[in-house]
Amino acid sequence: MPPKTYKYKLVSGEDFGKAALETLQEAFDKARTYPLVVLPTGNTPKPLYAAWRQTRAIPYDFRYVNLDQYRGIKFSDPRSYPLEIKREVLDPLNQRLDEELIFDGNSDPKNQADKVETALKIEQGIDICILGIGQNGHIGFNEPYSEFNSRTRSVQLTHNTIEANKRHCEAHGGVPKDALTLGLGTIMEAKKIILLSNKPEITVKALHGRIMSKIPASILQRHPDVTVVGTPMVSAQLRLAR
Numbered sequence: 370m371p372p373k374t375y376k377y378k379l380v381s382g383e384d385f386g387k388a389a390l391e392t393l394q395e396a397f398d399k400a401r402t403y404p405l406v407v408l409p410t411g412n413t414p415k416p417l418y419a420a421w422r423q424t425r426a427i428p429y430d431f432r433y434v435n436l437d438q439y440r441g442i443k444f445s446d447p448r449s450y451p452l453e454i455k456r457e458v459l460d461p462l463n464q465r466l467d468e469e470l471i472f473d474g475n476s477d478p479k480n481q482a483d484k485v486e487t488a489l490k491i492e493q494g495i496d497i498c499i500l501g502i503g504q505n506g507h508i509g510f511n512e513p514y515s516e517f518n519s520r521t522r523s524v525q526l527t528h529n530t531i532e533a534n535k536r537h538c539e540a541h542g543g544v545p546k547d548a549l550t551l552g553l554g555t556i557m558e559a560k561k562i563i564l565l566s567n568k569p570e571i572t573v574k575a576l577h578g579r580i581m582s583k584i585p586a587s588i589l590q591r592h593p594d595v596t597v598v599g600t601p602m603v604s605a606q607l608r609l610a611r
């Protein structure tokens with residue numbers, strides 16, 4: 370018998386940030402106290418973070434889990450992902466960083482990956498995992514052909530991702546070629562996943578196409594509790610595909 374797949378819940382709204390914030394608020398309301406929350410960087414979550422800072426609609430404390438980080442750079446590097454989250458979310462919301470849950474891109478990658486996996490086990494797993502999706506279907510930095518049961522590890526970025534991320538890195542020494550990322554298996558163990566998307570084509574492929582490692586996000590079809598927050602264009606395309 371093939372493994373079970375689940376239908377995701379779709380949330381949309383003219384105001385993407387507000388729709389995402391309401392979805393996150395609902396997830397916080399259902400989660401345990403002081404939940405472990407994965408936060409992505411990039412363009413897609415910016416409206417969510419802006420709405421969160423502005424309204425402070427989620428009054429709870431949480432523990433931030435780093436989704437991915439470039440290798441060979443310091444925490445304080447302008448390209449650093451956890452630094453971006455600290456600036457955009459943690460500082461404005463008075464949340465602190467936990468060293469055990471973030472990657473040091475400048476230390477031994479295997480030790481860093483093991484450190485975060487161990488901390489996740491000790492803390493009893495990720496409660497809420499917020500994700501964006503890359504043009505090539507990556508989630509975190511799990512690039513096409515990543516193993517579905519992969520754990521947190523060092524990866525090489527594809528040409529496609531390096532090109533896509535130039536806009537953030539060009540002024541600061543370019544896009545590093547390697548990164549640390551939570552694995553697909555690690556992400557799939559999260560109790561709740563919220564996928565934020567502004568990319569209609571790849572999102573429809575991932576959620577309605579064949580589940581295959583060429584499109585890493587397609588594994589989300591096998592997670593029992595996924596909510597997709599789409600921009601109006603993404604939501605329209607997903608409704609057509611349902």
Ligand code: F6R
Binds near residue numbers: 510
């Ligand atoms: C970022 C991350 C990536 C991005 C994806 C989409 O921490 O893990 O998977 O979510 O590349 O990036 P944007 O939102 O910039 O289009």
